[in-house]
Each structure stands twice: as structure tokens, then as C-alpha cells.
Amino acid sequence: MTNETRIWTAALIVIGDEILSGRTQDKNIAQIATWLGVQGIRLREVRVVPDVMDAIVEAVNTLRARNDYLFTTGGIGPTHDDITVDAVAQALGVDVEIHPDARKVLEDYYATRGGLNEGRLRMARVPAGANLIENRMSGAPGIRIGNVFLMAGVPHITAQMLDGLTGTLEGGLPLQSATIGCWVPESEIAELLSKTDRAFDGCQIGSYPFFREGRVGANFVIRSTDTAQLEACAAALIAGLEATGREAVAGGI
């Protein structure tokens, strides 16, 4: 299997009671999924778990074993409910230690902001052997250990950290997509979709209905790593939709 055909996968663990209580609308799943796609890495599964040690450890161990990469968001701040570092260290069977570079970063960042204290120093704690991921936004770095990446819970801080990682992870061919929109109830052309999906190897068609301007329609998203197959599949679907007397809108509605 060459690098071109191998599919690289990632999993994500979203850690935080605030997501499970409904208080906070998660934005990291979509953000990290999109970023991974550009790196040629497919997000295969996500788990949302509470701020509970055993729940995090179980998820870390299951997901890191069966994916090339594992990302976590949340729980790396200064307060008592931030236990991600401890949980990942326990899952990996390593100690927690103060990373000297992280300590230095935090000393500098807080020099004009009241100085380091016990809570702030918590943000320099890493699983032993970890490297840092730069955070230009708020001092406290992200953490990489092996194939596990610990990112912030706050989406714009995670965005910065992802930015720093761009182009550094090995991936495969990026998953490309083509969207075709049509003012048609998806249930009317289900057979066409199924037939087209089966006809093109390595293409998956997703159907996403909507109700807008008093009418029903749907966007059909074709995904493939192979540009030629993607284009052929899109052309076939457009032809099939137009054969029903409807307009097919490349790019979606």
C-alpha cells in the first residue's frame, strides 16, 4: 500500500461537562474535522466525555490504538476541573512533570499579569516525554505526546494551535468533495442516488435535505480521494437529475 492509497485517520475526544450539559455549543468538532481534511487525514470518530478521569482514560486508550492520530480538546487550563493532562498520562502509563519550556513561556506571559501561581503553573504540567504546541494567544501551550495532541477547549485558541501544526502531520490524499443541489425531495430520487453511489468506486454520496423559501430541496455531496472518479460521479448525478426535468446546480444550493 503506497502513501497515496493509505487512508490516514484521526479521532477526537471533546472533554467537558459544559458540552454534555448543553450549556456550550461545541465548535471544535467541525473546526478540527475541516482542518484534518486539508491535511489528508480523515476524522473517523468523536467522543464527548465528562471531566471524569476514568471516562477520559478509557476513550484515550481505545481511540489512540485504532487511529493514526488522536486529538483532545478541553481540560488543559489552570483550574481543578482541568484533568486532561493527568488522564492522558495515566492512559499512557507515564508520570506528569513540569515542562521547563512551558514554565518559561508562562513565566514570561504572566510577568506583567501578576506572576505565576499554583493554578497557572498547572498549565506547565505535561505527560512525561511530551512536546509543546505553540499558543500565541494566551500563553498556555498545547501538548503533543506520541500520536496524541492535547488542544484547548476555547475554539479560537485551538484554531491557533492547529495553525501551528499545519503541514507537520503525515497524511494521505485529501478527501475531496463536490456538491450538487436540486429542488427535489430526496425521497423522490433515492433510487438514482443509490445507483450512482454504487456505480463509482471510492465515491460516497451523502444526501442533505432542506426546507427553504417554502420548498424542499437537497444538496448531494460526493466525497472521494480520486479527482477523476469524483468528476465522473458528479457528471452522472447531474445527468440523472436533469433527466427528471429538474435543474442540477453544481456547487449546491
Place this chain on the structure above:
Amino acid sequence: MTNETRIWTAALIVIGDEILSGRTQDKNIAQIATWLGVQGIRLREVRVVPDVMDAIVEAVNTLRARNDYLFTTGGIGPTHDDITVDAVAQALGVDVEIHPDARKVLEDYYATRGGLNEGRLRMARVPAGANLIENRMSGAPGIRIGNVFLMAGVPHITAQMLDGLTGTLEGGLPLQSATIGCWVPESEIAELLSKTDRAFDGCQIGSYPFFREGRVGANFVIRSTDTAQLEACAAALIAGLEATGREAVAGGI
């Protein structure tokens, strides 16, 4: 253990390639989490899985066994990528059958919309033994089988289905919350938060920092099923924050 102290839990499986590709921002996690909280049921874990049979079956069997309720969203429409009914049936070891009431609902709904066809009839398929959950929005019903609830992927259709289920599921005391805001870096008062969290049994304090109007602040959310403990914990945290010379804003900032 009485009903009042027993904690009722639920899990959620979000099914769909469109969430894992980043194309669609999930809204069902927050919506279902909030609704469950009102029913006195705690959302304990969420998994996002692709439209792949084995991935759905694995998640269904793991999560239904260790929670009182399991919800799924997505994959119950008319197209080839809608495989949730088949996956849940496989997980439960039952056949898939046409539910006569669902067929009737769909016949009526599509009577003036071109009639039933093969794709539309797919939406009457249920795991054998299932009951329907009403969908006043678009005909195709949700499905309940045992402790598993299959909801739509489109958030406003799921909202309708939840509405129909309101008050029908046994739960415990609802988890209440109190929010206290303060213009303080959370890292400055981490010790106060930790001490207060430990001092009040059954209360968990979450810390949610923000950056707004050029200043950093945080909202502290206390959660408990016990009103008296919640109020006492909130009073202690407010007193602790005000002892640092800052204003503590009940209700959050």
C-alpha cells in the same frame, strides 16, 4: 436508593459523515443535552460515528448497555446512506420490518406529494417490535425500541420529536445550575474554585474563561441536583470572589 437520588443517564450517537467531514456543524448534541437535563436525565457520553454499519453497531451496543437511555440522530431518511434502522436492528438482534402505522402516515403525507415509492417506504422500516415517535414536521416518524430512541438528523425535526417525548421518560432530580461571572483571569483564583468545589458535596464547579471588550473574565457554573447545596456553594463562591475586591455577578457575565 430512591428515585430522588438515583442518577438517570443517557448517551447519544450522532450518525453522519457530514459531521465528521466538518461540512455540517452539529446542533443536536446541545439540543438533546438541554432537553434531557429538563427531564432529569444526564447526558453522560456522546459518540459521533460515520455512516458505516459496524461503527454504528459497536456504539449502540456499548452505550445502550451502560446507560438508561440511548438516543441516535441521523440516518433515518429515505436514501441509501440512511442505515441507522438496519444498524440498530443488527445491534439488538432483531429483524427489520415495515411498521403499518408508519406506512399509513407516509401514505397520507405523500398522497398529495407524488405518492409512496421505494425510497419513501424505507422510512416505514423499523427494528421489529419498535414503536413510533410522532413527527408533525415531515411525515417520517422517529422510532423507539426498548431504551433506544432514533431521531432525525435535521435539528428542527428532532426538536419536534423531543417535544412529543417530553414528560414521558422516567428521570431523577433535574441537574440545576447557577452561574457566577467575574472579570478575573480564572488562573488567578484557581485555588478558590478548587477549595469551594471540594467544600460542597454534590456540587461541581466548571470554569469557563472568555476574552471580551479587551478584558479577560470567566463564568463559573455550579451544578447540583440539591437546591440548598447549590445556593450555599454559590454564596460561598460569591463571598470568595468579593473578598479579592472584585464584583461577582450572579447569573453570569
